[in-house]
Amino acid sequence: MSAPNTVVITGTSSGIGLATAVAAARAGWRTIATMRNTARADALLQAATEAGAAELIQVKALDVTEPSSVAACLDEVVSEYGRLDAVINNAGAGFVGTVEQDGMDPVRASMEVNYFGVVEVTRAALPHLRATRGRLITVTSVGGVVGQPFNEAYCAAKFAVEGFMESLAPVAATVGVDVTLVEPGAVASEFVASQQLDIPALISAAGPYAPALQAYVDRTQKSFAGAQSPAEAAASVIGALTAEHPPLRVQTSDWARDFVATKLSDLDGAGVQAVTGGWVR
Incomplete structure (x- = not known):
């Protein structure tokens, strides 16, 4: 049998x-x-065991913001298995806020993880x-196509990934590499919880933006x-x-x-603004 x-x-x-x-x-x-x-x-390992797939999963450390970590991991994989057939860029971090109040640091941090990584x-x-x-498959977001209120830093990074x-x-196609972007909407996962948002504190500190927030x-x-499950979103990644x-x-x-279709057919931006403007009123 050939190697997987x-x-x-x-x-x-x-x-x-x-x-x-x-x-x-x-x-x-x-x-x-x-x-x-x-x-x-x-x-992850528990889920893999329950799915009967643990023997094909190997966990390795990789920090997308550290070039040496990225190179070491990929070199190790190729050294161990002789080939690399696909990469799925999924690591990311969200941020809720607005630039007037939060300054540039969150924007730079979001770009570092979500784009430069x-x-x-x-x-x-x-x-x-x-x-x-x-x-080459990259999990972006509908937020990489449609800008969303209080997600300026996150959407900017995801827009950059989409453009890249x-x-x-x-x-890449000229050398035989297929590129795909996978765009989830709301997914019921730890991604939102991992931001550890103190919503009352955010709103209290939002000043003139408090009603909109x-x-x-x-x-x-x-x-x-009503979000889809991570497994449902993952099915689209596996399809790609x-x-x-x-x-x-x-x-x-x-x-x-x-x-996404709303954005792609919205030449002057009025349609998107009508939708997202309703989210803050």
Whole structure:
């Protein structure tokens, strides 16, 4: 029997990353599940064991904000398994706030993790993916297509990722590498909880923006009550991983498709503003 294809996935300690790692292993891929702190691997390993996929999952440390960590991890994978067939950029961090009050530090931090981290992993992976005519998949967000209130830093980074990958895709295709962007909407995962938001404190400190922030929080809490599961979102990632001809973009739900479609058909921006403006009033 031939050896299984090898995929590296970033940000697998929870949420979509965890679900994707388990699903990739169940699909027969040698899955290198990476995270900044491997002490957080218990939930992943338990889920993999319950799914009967633990033997195909290996946990490795990788911090997307540290080039040396990225290079060391990818070099180790290729040394151990002889090839790298796919990379799934999933690691990310959210931020809720607005720039007048929060300043530049959150903007820079969001770009570092959500954009520059993706670029660094991509840069390091491309020589290996060229060798296997492999696949580069990046989990972005509908927030990479539609700007959303109080998500300026996060959406800016995700917009940057979308532009980077859309520009890279035709170039990568000339050397046999497929590029896909996966755009989830609301997903019921630890991603939101991991931001450790003190909502009352945020609103109390929001000054003139407090009524808008309260309206946004109320709307967002309702939307996440009906969010899709990480496993449902991960199914779209695995679809891109295994499709014969993966698309450049795929949304993970009907809601996400409709939301993105609003932007793509909205030449003057009025349609999007009508939607998102309603979230803060």
